[in-house]
Amino acid sequence: MTDRPPTPNPGERARTIAARGPATLLPPMPSLPPTGAVADRVTPLLHHVHDDGVVSVLLPDDHQLPAALADGVLTSMVEVVDMAPVPLRESVRGLLWITGQLSVLPLPAARGVALTIAAQRPDPRLLDLGHGASLLRLTPVSMVIADADGTHPVTQATFAAADPDPFCHExxxxxxxxxxxxxxxxxxxxxxxxxxxxxxxxxxxxxxxxxxxxxxxxxxxxxxxxxxxxxxxxxxxxxxxxxxxxxxxxxxxxxxxx
Known part of the structure; x- marks a missing residue:
């Protein structure tokens, strides 16, 4: 019996997926008022997973979700997908699920977060903040990664201590x-x-x-x-x-x- 080749640990794999993957927001329908119904999956204008696992999500103001969160928080999930770089029959290589409390950031705080995001990854869509778009924050409660090496929980401390793979963007x-x-x-x-x-x-x-x-x-x-x-x-x-x-x-x- 031969030893398995070494692989990145779950924290590193989670950071790598978070650094480059597309994401969708999955708000649980029963938690929303009937008048604020939101589709199961929401594709944000932009998302960013911060080093501590907090997720920033930019949505248009006319979306139902910011209005539904106007007076509180909602338990929700962000799903980040690791896609193969070449077309394959099965193109999804891994998934990162970040579950937590979703809230709308007040505009002054949102602008500060947007500046932090822009320092790492400048994006013109951030300019829409306060001009037709709102920034939501998902504060993580749990993180789970699922890929070829199995399904593993990742603590927020483990996520924060890890680095993305050095070649993740190339x-x-x-x-x-x-x-x-x-x-x-x-x-x-x-x-x-x-x-x-x-x-x-x-x-x-x-x-x-x-x-x-x-x-x-x-x-x-x-x-x-x-x-x-x-x-x-x-x-x-x-x-x-x-x-x-x-x-x-x-x-x-x-x-x-x-």
Whole structure:
């Protein structure tokens, strides 16, 4: 029996999903007054998960939810989705559920939060705050991550102490480039697969500081394989070295892609 390849811990995986994934807001319908009915899933104009797990959600003022929260709070959930960077039969790689108390921020406080968000990720939609849009805050009570490594609760302290994967914002572009422009590299990686999977359609699935993930699509279903790096890495140079080792090609390098 062989040891499983090392993977990021649940806190790190949760921070990575939170840093890049699209999100929807799921307010529980029974908690709303009949006149304030809101669709099960709300797609915000913008969302941001702060380092402490608090979620800021920007919604238009004419949406029913800000009005329903005018006099109080509502228990709600934000679902953040980790999508594969290339088109796959099953494209969702993971989910992060943040459940907590949802409230509308008064405009002065909301503007301060918007400045904090803009310092990390400038977005012109923040300019709509106070001009047709309101900022809501979800204060977390629980966080749960579900992905290929299982379903795990994540405490707010664990979430705050973790960092996103160092390649989380570059991963999608690199893997799309690998799929489109370096099919020979993907083909070479077949030698690392179990024999019974080497005939399937091999796709790049994910990349993190511990390794490269591949998906094999065949008539029997999908099979995910992790190819571990020789050590955890954090720089582009280290990533190039590890990919050259996997492929056996001294000339492979990361420039504008993989």
């Amino acid at each position: 991963e999608a572009g690199w893997l799309r480039h690998l799929e489109l422009s370096h099919t020979e590299v993907v083909h070479t990686l077949r030698r690392h697969l179990p024999t019974h999977l080497q005939g399937g359609h091999l796709r790049p699935l994910g990349l993190d500081r511990y390794g490269l993930r591949l998906r094999v699509e065949d008539i029997e279903g999908d099979h995910d394989i992790r190819l571990a790096f020789s050590r955890p890495i954090s720089t582009l140079e280290e990533l190039s070295d590890e990919l050259r080792r996997m492929v056996g090609c001294p000339f492979l390098a990361l420039q504008h892609g993989v």
